[in-house]
Amino acid sequence: MTKEEQAIALSTKGPVTVQSLIRDLRALGVRPGMVLIFHCSLSAIGWVCGGPVAVIRAVQTVLRSYGTLVMPTHSGDLSDPSLWENPPVPKPWWETIRRTMPAYDPELTATRGMGTVAECFRKQNSVVRSAHPQVSFAAWGENCLKVVQDHSLEFSLGEHSPLARIYELDGWVLLVGVEHDCNTSMHLGENRARYHGRRIVNSGAPVNLGGHRRWKRFRDINYHSNDFDRLGKDFKRECKDQIRKGRIGYTKAQLFPQRLCVDYAEKWLERNRR
Numbered sequence: 596m597t598k599e600e601q602a603i604a605l606s607t608k609g610p611v612t613v614q615s616l617i618r619d620l621r622a623l624g625v626r627p628g629m630v631l632i633f634h635c636s637l638s639a640i641g642w643v644c645g646g647p648v649a650v651i652r653a654v655q656t657v658l659r660s661y662g663t664l665v666m667p668t669h670s671g672d673l674s675d676p677s678l679w680e681n682p683p684v685p686k687p688w689w690e691t692i693r694r695t696m697p698a699y700d701p702e703l704t705a706t707r708g709m710g711t712v713a714e715c716f717r718k719q720n721s722v723v724r725s726a727h728p729q730v731s732f733a734a735w736g737e738n739c740l741k742v743v744q745d746h747s748l749e750f751s752l753g754e755h756s757p758l759a760r761i762y763e764l765d766g767w768v769l770l771v772g773v774e775h776d777c778n779t780s781m782h783l784g785e786n787r788a789r790y791h792g793r794r795i796v797n798s799g800a801p802v803n804l805g806g807h808r809r810w811k812r813f814r815d816i817n818y819h820s821n822d823f824d825r826l827g828k829d830f831k832r833e834c835k836d837q838i839r840k841g842r843i844g845y846t847k848a849q850l851f852p853q854r855l856c857v858d859y860a861e862k863w864l865e866r867n868r869r
Contacts, residue, residue, distance in 0.1 A: 776827070
């Protein structure tokens with residue numbers, strides 16, 4: 596059964612529409628003017644009339660033009676081939692890849708593993724995208740430029756990233772049909788935490804410098820989300836009174852302040868990560 600067939604079978608009371616999504620978003624607590632980082636599984640919502648476009652239009656309608664919508668638009672394939680695991684490539688290819696991979700282009704470079712909603716969103720004319728070749732974010736609305744500008748190449752999910760700008764703006768996180776292993780904001784807490792096993796690593800990516808393609812090396816930390824599922828379960832249990840729960844279409848949704856989850860993740864990782 597294809598994902599679309601599964602979505603049709605899930606939609607026992609009829610299709611999901613822009614208007615039904617707007618009602619669900621408002622019932623959950625999404626409000627005009629919010630700064631909102633959004634993660635979703637389109638197929639989990641049900642069969643959506645209009646697909647990713649309908650989802651994006653619904654969220655933007657609820658936020659209005661003075662709100663701000665943000666999505667991760669990562670392109671992890673623009674990275675050092677020596678680090679690739681799923682799948683790896685032969686070692687003799689590495690230097691060729693580093694020498695010839697096209698440079699990151701915010702308008703052209705496709706997302707990888709981000710889902711159809713994020714890929715559709717980053718192409719919207721009114722959306723701007725940050726400059727990081729691997730972990731970019733796209734944003735729409737009043738604070739879009741403030742969120743995406745000056746995204747540092749080094750320590751890419753830390754203090755000079757869109758995640759930190761959302762934190763400063765008292766933003767919110769909306770998870771629709773996904774759990775905390777997809778909650779990118781946890782990585783800001785990871786960047787701030789001090790725990791055993793944290794180390795600095797060297798990465799690389801093709802970038803455009805002064806109109807010329809260059810392979811640029813930079814430092815970062817060894818991010819991973821292997822324990823985010825366990826972190827998320829503890830977060831939901833201990834902060835349940837501050838998490839708004841409901842349904843968007845046919846799937847579960849969670850809405851909560853980004854500062855709440857970032858601060859919780861920082862302390863949790865310091866206590867639990869080994």
